[in-house]
Amino acid sequence: MTDRATTHAIGMEAATPPLSNRHFRGQVVEAEEIAPRIWVHGYRLPEVARRAQPGQFVHLRLNDGTAPLLRRPFSVLDVYPGDGVARILFKVVGTGTQILAGKRPGDDIDVLAPLGSAFQVPENVRRLTLAGGGIGMVPLYFLAKELTAARPGIELDYWFGARSAEEVYLLEDLRQWCKRVEAVTEDGSAGRKGRLPDYAQEWRGADMIATCGPIPMLRAIQATTADWPVPVHAALESFMGCGLGACLGCVLDTVDGFERVCTEGPVFDLRRLNLEVPA
């Protein structure tokens, strides 16, 4: 894995001292709109770059005011420990992400991180299918990159689901790490036509499936893979309060009762989740 000394050169002065073991102030060192309304941000956050694992998230404060009030959780896209940079990818969907998209290199950023659980890939997994819907690709991108570095010989298949071609991105990166990369778009403008779960039968043969995306997609994958003899793990999202496990606001229903997306998750065994609620 190469470090990106040139792109992350801004803000290379000594990092702001951490506020605590989980609370950091960093600087934006990269801000690029890589597709319409899709942004990649790189933050100088050495501790987070060193510690974050695929599936974990950063909880960002968007401004110092009270609107928006709550932090917003963003899955980590990848890390560059040598540069002390952690990156996220997000889609502009509302006020919060609109404000975030306005940040520029040199701007400060306040984060709680790294938070939540990470994807655990058992040692015996030789063939892993990654299935990401929309920006659900983010933690899977990180996983593909890390596994390629850590487990030479592991075979990765990547399935990228989107509405149309303009919402498919970073495929060149994924092709470096994955043996097979398939795009599936609802309008057929890139790759195959349809929705990601329509092709789930092609994932048979994998030793494990890691997925992330909208709840209807996860529900369909859950149904298709219900009796497959392999682990199926999913990263979930939720409205979130503290991100630290205190407010109990972000729970999902599981076979063992309500569990917190921020603490027990965001990565769950998909079969343990009751995805009937919420819609």
Add this chain to the structure above:
Amino acid sequence: MSAPATGTNVDMQVTLGPLKLKNPVMTASGTFGYGTEYRELYDPAILGGVFLKALTMAPRPGNKPWRIYETPSGMLNSIGLQNVGIEEFFEKKEPFCRELAGKGTAMCANLAAQTVEEFQQLVERLETTDCIAAYELNVSCPNVKKGGCQFGTDPTLLRELVAAVRPGTKRPLIVKLAPQVTDVAEMARISVDAGADIISLINTFPAMAIDAEKRRPILATVTGGLSGPAIKPIALRMVYAVRQAVDVPIIGMGGIMNWKDAAEFLLAGASAVAVGTANFVHPTTPVEVLEGLQDYCRRHRYARVSDLTGALELP
């Protein structure tokens, strides 16, 4: 009032009737877990007090998702008193309470129940540990079908409850009032008449959010409780009204985001404050409130933070 020279220490201790706090900064129930969740961010022992997550006799799973939603300068929650129940509290949470209590932070149990008898049982069980400094009767949770705000909105039930719990303990008894009443001062008077030592207010406001596109409520329980800066002006007015009505100390809360907000509550008549929603936004808020209040006292030449209580100068 003596005027300290700049740089000298301000006396941050406050005495709320029978409850002594090393400083007036507390954390509100339900926003700080059992204290352990924030350990990695700062040492909770710097706090004057902690209101623990509401406890019920039996464990409660809480409400279905979605449980929270952001609104203008505020948030809705409908957690539904999810908690481990009193016995697991003793098994798993009490040791850390003991540790914090040992460092002089007042650990206050927030009690929630559907019946008078269950409130009495909670007190009876908690009397067996010496790490609890006070009881806060949660008569104002808007998010449960039974036993939520019924006690806090019905004067007769409120009087009966406080009078029934009072003989069970010599510890300070705090009543946390609901804001959705016609006359909050009257509810404070009733609580004090029946034996409350301290009034805390306000709990969240019953409120709702709707997704117009889906023609559905956002929260699974349809309505929730509104907190955050959006409710601060209302909370301030209610603290001020209760100050006029009763002589017992007040713990003020509702949208405190910084030391200035906290100072406003003290000036309106509170003797201590609790930080709630801000714990989710900026977890070190209580630390900064404490430092900011000290600085405020120095700048305004107050030797004691307690001198701020009710020091509002009316036109």
